[in-house]
Amino acid sequence: MAGNSQRRNRRTANKKGATVGSGGKRRRALEGKGPTPPAEMRKGHVKQRVANARAKQAARRPAPRRGGGKGTNELVVGRNPVVEALREGVPAIMLYVQQFIDSDDRVREALKLAADRGGIHLMEAPRPELDRMTNGLNHQGLVLQVPPYEYAHPEDLVAAAADEGQDPLIVALDGVTDPRNLGAVVRSVSAFGGHGVVVPERRAAGMTAGAWKTSAGTAARTPVARATNLTRALEAYKKAGLMVVGLDADGDTEVQDAEVLEGPVVIVAGSEGKGLSRLVAETCDVLVRIPMPGGAESLNAGVATGVVLYEAVRHRM
Secondary structure (H helix, E strand, C coil): CHHHHHHHHHHHHCCCCCCCCCCCHHHHHCCCCCCCCCHHHCCCCHHHHHHHHHHHHHHCCCCCCCCCCECCCEEEECHHHHHHHHHCCCCCCEEEEECCCCCCHHHHHHHHHHHHHCCCEEEEECHHHHHHHCCCCCCCCEEEEECCCECECHHHHHHHHHHCCCCCEEEEEECCCCHHHHHHHHHHHHHCCCCEEEEECCCCCCCCHHHHHHCCCHHHCCCEEEECCHHHHHHHHHHCCCEEEEECCCCCEEHHHCHHHHCCEEEEEEECCCECCHHHHHHCCEEEECCCCCCCCCCCHHHHHHHHHHHHHHHHC
16 A cells, blocks of 8 residues: 555656645745836946946946146247147247337237236347347247146046036047147036046147137146056056047947947047048947938048037936
């Protein structure tokens, strides 16, 4: 009898189907799994990448490294350029005036602007001395000495954003050699609440008097950092949790659809003619393009950067 009972138990155990007393497990399996999780929690979604980048950036915030070197002294030469530089608030330490100069409205205005600003020394010099200083340029009796620009370090820009409790919004320029373009970018970064501009140390525009003038005074409150190697600086930004977004006419994503602009980001713009260099383009996390229905082949760095900064601010609102 015992053997028959064991055989029946084995046959019952091998039966398929519901087990008596399952506690409603099959019924629970048919129930819904609840609402769809938000985009930030869905694996592979771009918003999750942005959220992860923010968390990474907060966890690996770099210690500030103050100072990125200085530029060189610069001379603004000629009556009109000197007056315009003084009007636009270009930093200056010395105004050289030729001895026995024939005064006119521009000379008088230059002297008044320098005196009103304060901190600018007036120096009278003979014409041969001004000729020597300017290598024979037509100085017209007025020479303004601009002090070396004090560049920030690229990491200073991330630290400044952290101090303000904001996601970094930085612009890097690759191969932009026109100081007026640099000044226009500085002005756009200031207008849209960015945290600064990064330029390479070599073969790139620096903060000259021309860049100061084009920035319309915003260079006084928007730092410009200088990087010895732009690619390495971008890699450091990526390690700090920033997304690197390059502007490219052949980019896969249109700028208005680039959700990565929501978080900590550095926007990279190239020159109007050559665009981004190969190494810089390969370093970018994503390449975006600006749609241009009008058929223009490209925009200069100042205009293109302004468009993307607007989109970044719109995504963050």
